[in-house]
Amino acid sequence: MTATSHNKHPFPKAIKTALANDYLQHALDTYPRQRTGRVVNALKELPDLEHVRQQARRIRDYSLAHLDTLLAQLADNLEQHGGHVHWARDADHARQLITDIAGQHNCRLAVKTKSMTTEEIALTDALSRAGLETYETDMGELILQLDNDHPSHIITPMIHKSRQQVGRLFQQKLGISYTDDPAQLIGAARAHLRDKFRRADLGIIGVNFAVSQTGSLVMLTNEGNGRLTAARPRVCVALMGMEKVIPSLADLALLLKLTVRSAVGSRITVYTNIITGPARPDEPDGPEQLHLVILDNGRSNILASPYRDLLACLRCGACLNACPVYRKIGGHAYGSVYPGPIGTALTPLLEPDLHTTKNMLELCSLCGACLERCPVNIDIPRLVINQRRDLNNARGNSRLYRCGLAAWAWAYRTPGRYTFCQRALRLLLRPLARKGWIRRLPSPWTAVRDLPLPAKKLFRDLWKQDRQKP
């Protein structure tokens, strides 16, 4: 599924590289926090935030519980408006469907918007292989495409790149003279892409929400690239994960108020596009052909599993900005399309591969910051713990590991045993400690951590001592 899924993603190495990257550390230290500040302020405008979050979650739960009927209704309505609907069971199938549509209509030049779902199925590569000139049109995604790089954040895909890097890249790839002024760089990118928009005959868009009662596709952008992609080319293909459907326009109103604030800290995006079918015959622009591809790709397994809550996700990226692990290691260290807390919980289910699952689930510290920020209250820490339990039950553990657990269970059973073990452990480890810290043990645990020697006076001793004082 991802660029790294064929050769195993080297988690420790990727994390060390991220930690050693000064610019990345600066960016991760600054921007997510800035964003969260704006999000918190914007959410204050909602009269009763907790209530709205609960209602939003109810809309999502209801939609998931009725996913079959809502998707059928969406398809029927969109077809009635003249759209075409395709059902893709997995990434391969979706790529095939989309390249077939491009082939049938003799499309040569594709422009596409930023969409995590197109990243999930690696669509850009597939289109290029099928012979289409394909351009990412989101400014961040364009920069990543020019640099053969991948997004590292759901909303701000190139958070890991500095303006100087962009300046050098544009100097090399777009032939402009070097500048690191964002306004000039964006101006150059605008000029570069305007000609592509003018000539494009295929537009690929993502879908933020699909409204079943009206057969509408909703796409949110700030740059206007989404609007141009859906307006200019004569063929438009929309790709959506099957979980994006909601029942009504009233649901859309409520979710928009919450999602946009959570994602970027504004009241609304610059462009909220509601697309309900192809252009009418008397209209001089807009797509003559509108195709919707609905993607499963492992989602129906999640729907049946105890992890269904993850499908309520609106992809706002708020959990990434809140996560202390993401804010240290960045998106690339996860080695997956979806990084951060949502990626940690979702990737092992979308890509059930032992190496990924094991390492991914370790990337959560269970601090709960993501849950606090999630607009639809997805309890990611709980879902991570449960997956760790599943993993533990599924893999046959070694005899040593099982003995260790049995010993731990024995020691933990009474306070007396526990205290005895604490004191025994101190005596046992003291010869290895220097200045109260053990730096090396015959275990990978100490490879990146130091272990403090158990204290001479335990907390409970201090507590008792303190209570005896007058």
Next chain:
Amino acid sequence: MSTTDRQQFLDRLRHALADHHGDPDVAPLTPADYEQARLTPSSTTPAGLAERFTEMASDAGMIVHPVASTADLTSQLTSLLDELSISTLLLPHDPLLDSLALRGQLAQRADLTLLDLPADRETLTEAAFNADAALSVATYALAETGSLVLTASADTPRLLSLAPPVHLCLLPVSRLLGDLLDLLALYDASALPPSVTLVTGPSKTADIEMTLVQGAHGPIAEHILLLSNQEHTE
């Protein structure tokens, strides 16, 4: 082929839903639940709506010009065209524009070329990508967020308010709505036109080091001529 794909896809979902245990049935939301998310009270007066709209639109980076009369509209529009050095202007056919007789007045300006909208795709694209500015009329506007609601039609193509770097928009106050809930309720019963866009500000991006840059792919400037006089309401 597509029918089988659909059948298989939906069958897989039905099985998944049947296999899932645990959650009690979720009830759909009631009208009262949606009302909890209302940000503009239904009782807001037209003056209140205009005030909130102006505040929110300005906050989003759009420039709102209050217009008192038809004569005022012409003079404000001409000074705006001068100020922005606009020499080619796309002008659609629209009942409101026609009733204001703007076309005739603008046509008298020697340094301005008025462009009619071509009816075929290729010529329209060239015209829209080359014009300095376009004038359009908002279908509605939203006080809650300061958004223009633009609807595509045979006379008002999508590229009109999108491809030229400057977008000028006429908005009669009578078309102001309060809340996003009110706007989307209008479309609930009847079918939606194929393209409805809420526009809130000039296009922007903060992709490079979270530095906000105005003017990404869409218009670089959005000017709203807010017509307060009752004679403009049809």
